[in-house]
Every structure is written in structure tokens, then in C-alpha cells.
Amino acid sequence: MSNFRPIDRQTGFLLPPSVDEWLPEKHLARFVVEVIDGLDLSVMRGSYRGSGSASYPPSLLLGILVYGYATGVFSSRKLERASYDSVAFRFIAANQHPDHDTIAAFRRRFLQEIEGLFVQVLEVAREMGVLKMGTMALDGTKIHANASRHSALSYEHAGKIEAQLKAEVAELLAKAEAADRSDLPDGLSIPDELARREERLAKLAEARAKIEARAKERFEREQADHEARLAARDAKAAATGRKPRGKPPQPPVEGPLPTDQINLTDEQSRIMPVAGGGFEQCYNAQAVVAAGSLLVVAADVVQAPNDKRQLAPMLDKLAALPEDLGKPETLLADTGYFSAPNVETCQTAGIAPLIALGREAHHPSLSERFAEAPSAPDDATAVEAMAHRLKTLEGRKLYAQRKHTPEPVFGIIKSVLGFRQFLLRGLDKVRGEWNLVTMAWNLKRMFVLSPAG
Incomplete structure (x- = not known):
């Protein structure tokens, strides 16, 4: 049976x-x-x-x-x-x-409205008792754009193609004037070929104009930084009464570089270095993650591959959160975010920074790990005070949380959930999609942390 x-x-x-x-x-x-x-x-x-x-x-x-x-x-x-x-x-x-x-x-x-819902979800997490705004960790990760790097066009190559197309247009016009219709190769339609090349020339002109506009913005930004460095150099010379050492900083180059590129599929994405080597068409997704709960409390997407300029905007996002969520006390970040202005920005915001000054060696010895920190310097600057705190046992213990706060969140989102590429195109749209991704992550995490999860 x-x-x-x-x-x-x-x-x-x-x-x-x-x-x-x-x-x-x-x-x-x-x-x-x-x-x-x-x-x-x-x-x-x-x-x-x-x-x-x-x-x-x-x-x-x-x-x-x-x-x-x-x-x-x-x-x-x-x-x-x-x-x-x-x-x-x-x-x-x-x-x-x-x-x-x-x-x-x-x-x-409703991408824009989702950003407001992101904050509402954080308020629910606070009511559930799973969100504590004490120690925060900031990090970024490269996420592929919905565009191939092979669709990128450099300023120099665009000029070469433009010259080639103009020469072909002139050749086609000459054929139209000098040759009889019967002498033309089979399948060749001069009006169609001319229209196709005129369309490509228009797109190339538009692409070159956008590259030139970007180059102008970059020059203005770099020129302001250059003038600030010169002013700081002159101020130091006036204070010390000695001529500054080294060569003065070089001024930026005006105009587009031959290697400046634009992507024809998603022009707002950028070529960025990615983990494992190589370059891909990407956006730089930023997130501030609460230690302990691993909830994302602030998120953004930027076009810059470098993280150094992203700390202040992320602090602004934290400051814009409702007061009843609580106030961040400590911000952890890797060396990619380190600069003296960033440290001072954290202190001005009332947040204690713990940002690595450089890359740390792997597997330090026991004597290095548990060595007593030297005495705090007198009249320490903001950077010196932070550097001293990073050497203390309490500071090292706090900073160690950085590796297992934002990195597991990025790892699960990209490797477990499989979100490695944005579906949408354009900076505003991918920002909205990243808010949707992080809000979904928060709900998933809240479910795990809740008593019913």
C-alpha cells in the first residue's frame, strides 16, 4: 500500500x-x-x-x-x-x-516623494525602538549606471569623428553634382546618407558642447581652490616671515581636455574606478549607517568618484532629519573622507569625527593594538585632537565598528539582493532609486530587529 x-x-x-x-x-x-x-x-x-x-x-x-x-x-x-x-x-x-x-x-x-517616505520609515523605526542615533558610519560604493562605458565619447575622438563626417558630407555633395544617378553604386541614396551624417554631426556638436560646459565648471571650481591655496601660502609666509618652501601650486588648465568624456546613453553618469580594478560607467552612492541597527539614516548619489567632498553634504542631510529621531554623536569614516576642513565641519556640527588619517596596516601586533596612547597635545588643533583619540583604546574600539557597519549593508544590497546597477538614468532619478533601495533595506532590517521578526 x-x-x-x-x-x-x-x-x-x-x-x-x-x-x-x-x-x-x-x-x-x-x-x-x-x-x-x-x-x-x-x-x-x-x-x-x-x-x-x-x-x-x-x-x-x-x-x-x-x-x-x-x-x-x-x-x-x-x-x-x-x-x-x-x-x-x-x-x-x-x-x-x-x-x-x-x-x-x-x-x-513618485521618486521625489519616496525621499519623504524614507524619513517616515525612520520615524517608525524609532517608535519600534530599533533605531539609535549615536555612532554613525559614512561610506560610499560605486554602482553601475544603466549605460555601458563603451558608449562614452571623448572630446578628442568626437573632434576626429566630426572632421571625418564633414569630409564625407563634402564628398557626397561632390558626387551628387558630378555623377549621374546611373553611375552611383547600387543602394546608395545620397539624400539619405547626407541626412544620416547631418544627424550624427548635430549629436556630436551637442556632446562637445556639454563636455565644454563641464570643463568650464571644473575650471571655475579648480581656480577657486587654486586661489585659496595661494592665499593660504601667502598668509603662512606673512605669519612666519619666511619664504614658503617648494614650488607654488600650478594653476588649472582652462578648456576641455582631450580625454574628457560624455556617455551617450546616460550623460550624467561618470567613468569611475571599481573594486577589483578597471573602470566602469557608474554613480557614487553614499550612505550614513547607524551602528548596531545597520539602518541607513541618510543616502545620496553623486557623480564624483572621490569621497572627500561628500562629508559636508551628508552632514547636512543628517541635520535635516527630525529632532525626535535623536542626534548623532560620533561619525566614523575611512581615509577617503579625511581632510582638515572635514574634521572641522564635523566639530562645528557637534559631531565627534573619527576619520582615518591614512591606510592602516593589516594584522597589527599585540603591542601595537593595546599600546597606551601618548598624552594629548596642548592647544591641539581639531585634526590633532582627532588623531590622538584614534590612538586611544576607546577611539580604536569605536573606529573598529566602521568595518562592520556600512560595508555589510552595501555587501548585502549588491551581492545578496543583487542590486548592482541602477535601472533608471539621470542623476535625479538614480538618487530617487537609491532612496527606494535604502528604504527597502531599512524595512527588511526593521523586520529582522522587531520582536515579531
Whole structure:
């Protein structure tokens, strides 16, 4: 006699099924729905006209997106398919099936509003008791743009192609004047060839103009930095009464460089060095992460591959958070964020900085790890005071939290969830998408930290 369970796919339900019975009581999908239902979505709801066919509620579409990003499903087509195939997505969608165009349009439309929801989620985390704004860690990670580096065009190469196209246009015009139609090669249409080249020339001119505008902005920024360094050099010479050592700083070069590039697919992305070597078309995603909870409390995306200029803007984002979330006390950051102005900016904001002054050697000896810190210098500058604190046992213990605060968050988002490339294009849109990614991460993390998780 067989001892297998019977299989019956034909008998219908005796009573109508309830989506509430499809999931366990403790499930991330239930948590996402519960939190989103408690958010203020009045701005989203108010933007609908209320005419025409009935729309899907913003809470339903937002729930699909957030749960998708929290579980590694980002594509609108895959999200639509999941509303049929996945029990969790069926629960969030209340057994409805928004098509991929609806999901994609909702994501593009409300990117700016999602930033406000990001803060609301942090307030929920605070009420749950899982967010403590004490020690914060700042870091950045390169995320691929929705564009290939092979679509990048340099200023020098654009000039060569432009010259080649102009020569071809002149040649085609000469053929049109000198040759009889019967003498032309089969399949050659001079008007079509001319139109194609004129279109390419227009796009090249537009690309070169944008590169030139970027070069002008860069020159103005570098010129201001150059003048500031010269002024500091002259002030030091006046204070000491001695001629400064070394050569004076070189002035910046005006105009675009031959290697300046623009990407024809996503012109606001940039070529950046990536982990493991090489260069890719990327954006630099920034995040401030709370130690202990690993919740992201501030996020941004920038075009600069270097992190040194990102500390002050991220502090501004922290300052803009509601006071009831609490106040950051200590900021941890690697050497990529170190500069004397950055240290002073932290102190002005009332936050104690712990920023590495340089790369530390791996596997220090016991004597180095537990050596007593030297006495604090008298009348120490902000950098000297921070350097002394980094040498103390308390400072080393605090700074050690940096490696296991933002880096695991980036690692899980990129390697576990699989978010390694933005779906959207343009700086404003990828900023909104990064807010969506980090908000989804926060909800996933809050579910794990909550008593019901």
C-alpha cells in the first residue's frame, strides 16, 4: 500500500480563499504592508485626478516596489510576473495584477516623494525602538549606471569623428553634382546618407558642447581652490616671515581636455574606478549607517568618484532629519573622507569625527593594538585632537565598528539582493532609486530587529 499524500488539482475551493491565509503570521510581506499602511501617502493620492478608470492605490504599488527591492526583484516586468507566481506578492497586491507599465510609471512619477517616505520609515523605526542615533558610519560604493562605458565619447575622438563626417558630407555633395544617378553604386541614396551624417554631426556638436560646459565648471571650481591655496601660502609666509618652501601650486588648465568624456546613453553618469580594478560607467552612492541597527539614516548619489567632498553634504542631510529621531554623536569614516576642513565641519556640527588619517596596516601586533596612547597635545588643533583619540583604546574600539557597519549593508544590497546597477538614468532619478533601495533595506532590517521578526 502506498503511503503518499493524495494530489488533487481539480476540486475547487468549498469557500472563497482569503489572501490573508496564504502567508505565515511572521512574514516580511505582512510587515511591509503594515508599515506602508501607516505612512502618510496623501501627497501621492492627491496627485491622481480621480477621473477615468479606477487607479491602483499608491499603497499597493509602493508595497510591490518596496518588497521587490527588499527581496531582489527590481524589474517592473518581473514584478508584474511575481504578482502571479509569488504568494507574497499576491498578498501585497491583494490578488490583483498591475501591469509592468503601471509599476514603472509609478516608480518614475513618485521618486521625489519616496525621499519623504524614507524619513517616515525612520520615524517608525524609532517608535519600534530599533533605531539609535549615536555612532554613525559614512561610506560610499560605486554602482553601475544603466549605460555601458563603451558608449562614452571623448572630446578628442568626437573632434576626429566630426572632421571625418564633414569630409564625407563634402564628398557626397561632390558626387551628387558630378555623377549621374546611373553611375552611383547600387543602394546608395545620397539624400539619405547626407541626412544620416547631418544627424550624427548635430549629436556630436551637442556632446562637445556639454563636455565644454563641464570643463568650464571644473575650471571655475579648480581656480577657486587654486586661489585659496595661494592665499593660504601667502598668509603662512606673512605669519612666519619666511619664504614658503617648494614650488607654488600650478594653476588649472582652462578648456576641455582631450580625454574628457560624455556617455551617450546616460550623460550624467561618470567613468569611475571599481573594486577589483578597471573602470566602469557608474554613480557614487553614499550612505550614513547607524551602528548596531545597520539602518541607513541618510543616502545620496553623486557623480564624483572621490569621497572627500561628500562629508559636508551628508552632514547636512543628517541635520535635516527630525529632532525626535535623536542626534548623532560620533561619525566614523575611512581615509577617503579625511581632510582638515572635514574634521572641522564635523566639530562645528557637534559631531565627534573619527576619520582615518591614512591606510592602516593589516594584522597589527599585540603591542601595537593595546599600546597606551601618548598624552594629548596642548592647544591641539581639531585634526590633532582627532588623531590622538584614534590612538586611544576607546577611539580604536569605536573606529573598529566602521568595518562592520556600512560595508555589510552595501555587501548585502549588491551581492545578496543583487542590486548592482541602477535601472533608471539621470542623476535625479538614480538618487530617487537609491532612496527606494535604502528604504527597502531599512524595512527588511526593521523586520529582522522587531520582536515579531
